[in-house]
Each structure stands twice: as C-alpha cells, then as structure tokens.
Amino acid sequence: MVGKLEPQKGRYWKYLCPSNDQFLTLIIAALLVASLFIYIQRPLWAYGVFVASGGLLFFSTRRELWPLVLRHKWLIGAYGLALTVALPVAAYNNATAVLHYGMAGLTLALALALYLQPRPYLLASRIVLVCFQISVFVFAMRVGFDDFPLEKMFSESSSNGITSSLIVLQVNYLAVLFVAKGRVATLTTIATLVLCIVGYGRASVLTALLLMVVVTIFPLPLRFNWTAMARRAALIAITVCATLFSFGLLSVPAVSFMLPWEKSPELGDNTSPSQAPQPQLEAPQSQLEASQPRIVGPVVPDIEAPAERPDIGATKLQSGLYDQARTDMIREYVMGMSGLELIVGRSYEGLSIMDRYNGNPHNSYIRAHHIFGLLYGLVIAAITLAAIFSATPIIDKAFMTALLVALLFRGFTETLIFPTVFDVVYFGICVWLLERGWNRRQAKPVDRGIPAPS
Numbered sequence: 001m002v003g004k005l006e007p008q009k010g011r012y013w014k015y016l017c018p019s020n021d022q023f024l025t026l027i028i029a030a031l032l033v034a035s036l037f038i039y040i041q042r043p044l045w046a047y048g049v050f051v052a053s054g055g056l057l058f059f060s061t062r063r064e065l066w067p068l069v070l071r072h073k074w075l076i077g078a079y080g081l082a083l084t085v086a087l088p089v090a091a092y093n094n095a096t097a098v099l100h101y102g103m104a105g106l107t108l109a110l111a112l113a114l115y116l117q118p119r120p121y122l123l124a125s126r127i128v129l130v131c132f133q134i135s136v137f138v139f140a141m142r143v144g145f146d147d148f149p150l151e152k153m154f155s156e157s158s159s160n161g162i163t164s165s166l167i168v169l170q171v172n173y174l175a176v177l178f179v180a181k182g183r184v185a186t187l188t189t190i191a192t193l194v195l196c197i198v199g200y201g202r203a204s205v206l207t208a209l210l211l212m213v214v215v216t217i218f219p220l221p222l223r224f225n226w227t228a229m230a231r232r233a234a235l236i237a238i239t240v241c242a243t244l245f246s247f248g249l250l251s252v253p254a255v256s257f258m259l260p261w262e263k264s265p266e267l268g269d270n271t272s273p274s275q276a277p278q279p280q281l282e283a284p285q286s287q288l289e290a291s292q293p294r295i296v297g298p299v300v301p302d303i304e305a306p307a308e309r310p311d312i313g314a315t316k317l318q319s320g321l322y323d324q325a326r327t328d329m330i331r332e333y334v335m336g337m338s339g340l341e342l343i344v345g346r347s348y349e350g351l352s353i354m355d356r357y358n359g360n361p362h363n364s365y366i367r368a369h370h371i372f373g374l375l376y377g378l379v380i381a382a383i384t385l386a387a388i389f390s391a392t393p394i395i396d397k398a399f400m401t402a403l404l405v406a407l408l409f410r411g412f413t414e415t416l417i418f419p420t421v422f423d424v425v426y427f428g429i430c431v432w433l434l435e436r437g438w439n440r441r442q443a444k445p446v447d448r449g450i451p452a453p454s
Helices: 021-040 044-060 062-071 073-093 097-115 118-143 159-181 187-198 202-217 226-250 254-258 287-295 324-334 339-344 364-388 394-411 423-443
Strands: none
Touching (some): 021 044, 021 118, 021 159, 062 097, 062 423, 073 097, 073 339, 097 364, 097 423, 118 159, 118 187, 159 202, 159 394, 159 423, 187 202, 202 394, 324 364, 339 364, 364 423, 394 423
C-alpha cells in the first residue's frame, strides 16, 4: 500500500523557514542595521528591530547554542556575575544602567549565536558594510568634500560617529570573512580608509591604516606566485601612500604632531589646511575651559557645535594627534577617585564630563568603569586574555588579535564599546578564538604516558 503523500510546500516556504540561510542572512542584516542606527541616532524602532532579530536568531540556533554555552560556562558566568553585582549601585547612580545591563548580556549571547552561522553572517556583513560605504560616499559627493561633509549626514551624530561605525563594520567583515573563508578583504578596507579621511577623523584614520597594514601583512591564502606577489606589492604601495597622505594631514600644524605641548599661537582652533592663520582667541582661565572648544560635536546627540564655532574641526585632523580636552577629562576622572569609587565606578557629577559634555567622556573605558565599575572591566580583560592565549594557531591568533587591537584603540577616543551594541563584534572575535582553541585541543591526541604494547 502506498504511503500517504506529504503535501507539497510552496516554493516561497524555504524563505520563511528559520533554518534557511537566506532567512538567517536577512535576520543578521537587520541586526547589523539596527546596531548601526542605535549607535548613530538611537531611534526607538532600531531597538525593536534589534531585539526582534536577536530573538529570531536565538530561536534558529537554539539546538546548537546550548552546548556552546556549556563549553564556556565559566567565562559567561563570570561576566554575568560582574554585571549583576554592579547593577544595584549602577542603577542607583543612573537608571539607564538597567538598559545597559540588558544590552551587555544580550550582546554576548548574540556573539555566541552568530558564531554558529558563519555563512549567513558573512553575506549579511558584506551587504551592510558595502551599502553603508556607498551611502556615505554618495552623500559626500552630493554635499561636497569641504567643511566636514559627514557632519551633515545625520542630524543626531557627528562625522566621528559615522567613521567609527565604518571601522566597526569593517572589523566585523574582516573577522567573519577570515572565519568563513580564510581570506582578507582589500577593497572594502581601502574604501573605509578613504571615507575616514573624508570624514576628517584622526583616530578613525589611524585605525583604518592599522587595518590596511593587517590586510597587507596577512595575504591569506598565501600563494607564492607572480600574481600574488604583484597584489602584495600593490597593497604595500597603497598602504605607504595612504600613510604618508594621512600623516601629512594629521601633522597640520606639524608642531602639534611632533611637540603637542608647544602649539603655535598663530594657528588657532579655526585654522584649517585651506585657510589663512587666524588670530588666537584670548585664553580662558582654566585648562578645561581652554580645551572646551576641542570637543564640540561628538557622537552624543545632545551636544552641538555652538553657532560662533561652526568649524568643529578642532577635534579633527588639523588639530594634530594630541587632544588636550580628552586628556583633561581622563585626568579629571581618575584624579580624586576614592577607593570605593575605584571598585563601583565614579559618578560624573561635578566633573566637566557632565557639566560641559553632557555625560559623554569620549572614552569607552571611562564609560565602562562609570557604569559597572572595576569588576566589569577585569572580567572583559580576562575574556580577552583567555581568547588571545587560547590554543588557536599563531597566524589565526595574530590576525584576530590585530582586529581586537583596532577596536580597543578606537574605543580609547569614542564610547564605541563596553557596553554598546557593537560589543557583539568584539565578543564575536573572542568567541571564535576560544572555540578555535577548544576544537584544536580536542583534535590533538593526548599523551597519557601509557606505553604502547610491544
């Protein structure tokens, strides 16, 4: 007797099945787009898309996710414990700490889930990065390349926010491409460097240069033939030219690059490479007041450049590598900190971070310590060190460590990570290193000292 025929599913069913790669690609792309908008503008719909796409991702990876959690239960438990212990004091100081608590836990969970879907993650990362790069370039072409064009792209963000987002998306794409195919991305890295130069972001340009060096040094797969050698030579030439060009911009005025404590009084904050020197304004009374014009126009939506200072380029390339305002904020936050504040975090009350800069320290590590205290930072450092010193092969470890360094470096001048939505990228790299090392240990035979039979 012929068995009962199963009803045929429609041809569009495969695109609605949660286990399908196309559907997962759409979910992950929505997650990345939502992360981008949360960092740049923080609209409510982006939070909803982020949570919804994260829930669908958890549902689609629910069977494979639990064994991964059990393998790293000690690190995950330590991270959750650090957040939970710090939450009461953090919520007392600032009610938004509850939201940060949820975001911090969700980003680590998403990093674990994304590790299980390398192919959809790769395609989604490529689509989002290339589309964002094209959007930024088209906008810059429309408005022109004078007077910091990226400042006008989003009303709630400066060009620092846009270039920082480009850096994170580029690091994410490099990491996923390396995991999925063992290759590096050259064209998108060059495009990111060019757009960071267009955005006049000093730290973003330096980070993009670091990524250019990474993709130049790690030609994977390495093939010793004339074509591969020619490509390497071209990459090296592009990197050298971009470095010279960027540092040429970064050193205007040159004395601010070589001797940041001896700035020329003839070059004020209004000076740009295309403008004649302007008379220096009368110096304010304190160092913090003197540094105040250098920090206007950051990523935080509530801070805008004052009308009398329309050129917010003082935080950009022409002010050199040295930033007195950020240095003063770090010094002010650290000095005078009590022992209890060192452990639980210090409030911004009474500091210029709150009085002048609307609670934006322009430093991921100050912000992380302010929200969750010392234990949170120590656990993140432990996760990072455990990933770096895992049993991962040296080439893989060096490449991924360079990407972590790029994120950590960029986070020193912007509130880019810890805790933000972009922690997904950072923890994703750590999870891959830990899993790569664990798989290698499992595959390696263990010598238990038992003599072989004669």
